[in-house]
Amino acid sequence: MSEAKAKPIGPIPPYFASIDGELAIGGKTASALVAEAGDTPLFVYSTGALEARIGELRAAMPQQLGIHYAMKANPFAPLLGWMSARVDGFDVASGGELKLALDAGVAADKISFAGPGKRDRELEFAIANGVTLNCESEGEAERTFAIGQRLGVAPKIAVRVNPSFDLKGSGMKMGGGAKPFGVDAERVPALVQRIIAAGADWRGFHIYAGSQALDAEAIIAMQAQTLALAAELAQAVGVAPPKVNLGGGFGIPYFPGDAAFDLNTVGGALGQALSALPDILKKTHFCIELGRYLVGEAGVYLCRVVDRKVSHGEVFLVTDGGLHHQLAASGNFGTVIRRNYPVAIATRIDASADEVQSVVGCLCTPLDRLSDSALLPRAEVGDLVAIFCAGAYGASASPANFLGQGAALEMLV
Ligand SMILES: *Cc1c(COP(=O)(O)O)cnc(C)c1O
Secondary structure, three states: OOOOOOOOEOOOOOOOEEEOOEEEEOOEEHHHHHHHHOOOOEEEEOHHHHHHHHHHHHHHOOOOOEEEEEHHHOOOHHHHHHHHOOOOEEEEOOHHHHHHHHHOOOOHHHEEEOOOOOOHHHHHHHHHHOOEEEEOOHHHHHHHHHHHHHHOOOOEEEEEEEOOOOOOOOOEEOOOOOOOOOEEHHHHHHHHHHHHHOOOEEEEEEEOOEEOEOOHHHHHHHHHHHHHHHHHHHHHHOOOOOEEEOOOOEOOOOOOOOOOOOHHHHHHHHHHHHOOOOHHHOOOEEEEEEOHHHHHHHEEEEEEEEEEEEEOOEEEEEEOOOOOOOOOOOOOOOOOOOOEOOEEEHHHOOOOOOEEEEEEOOOOOOOOEEEEEEEEOOOOOOOEEEEOOOOOOOHHHOOOOHHHOOOOEEEEO
């Protein structure tokens, strides 16, 4: 088999080892983890990797900066419980996520709830529990006041701002121009005045400009613009905001050629910016909200080779996994050009890569390709395949019921 047509794969995250020739996660081999879980496909989330990542973040970021977990990246209950003791806040985006966070033991006063289209019963659930609502519109604010009045509670409300800038190089733009998210910056001061006049507890601003940027300079520029906007809005309101959520957007390397995000450069610049704030923001508490950066690289998806086929000279490893658990790795979740995530044969982790093979799933659709023409150790039926960077937007953001397949197993080790 020629190596010439091999397509590159993304970088394997640095948190894993090998034991007895197998990929090891948290000191256990892939085979042992699958035996413990009872079946494949299986998502394994490593607390060692999570711990390392949070440690790197805390070391690089200014000490006073709160680090929040945007739990839509991975709402697995044991992971939420583990995370609750280690981050400063949780950002939820639905009533269902709010319930999961509360059930995992997250304190209500550490939770903020963003997201367009919050229904009255979701607002009521949040208000009754003392959760901060990141308000997405004037209409939502009025519904919030009415529910607060009915419950006899002053709702906690921060205003989500739709900034006029976006995060350059962002995988998913969520600010700049017409958006369903947040309130256009020029209308924010009037809304804050209205919140204060209505007797609600105004908590500050939430300004989120995008996701999955690997360029430190783009993040630094976005944070500088965010701080300037927060200052401008606070001046216009004439009241200091208790809190400002600066958004997130820190990316992880998924694809060939992607370089890890330069955390120290960003942390240094943010530290400088926070030490030179205008008076109106001097007492404000700042936080960032991260999803994939916290959990993405800590997760590995393990699936088993059930067939090995050759078609027109191309070798297919047909697995029991697929896009129903790994929509993003298959290239069908917001990507323009399909590229390979990091992949390995978990049961032959130290073997030399000697054959070009494509890893496909078990779904009857040509979309179901987990890696395309990667040079890997020759695998046989029964081997385990590992797809890395599976800790965020995997299990929860893939169509598990497609073709009647059902959910994967998940475990935290
Ligand atoms: C999705 C989302 C996040 C998390 O994005 P990541 O790319 O996973 O870090 C944070 N904040 C808001 C408002 C979001 O919608």
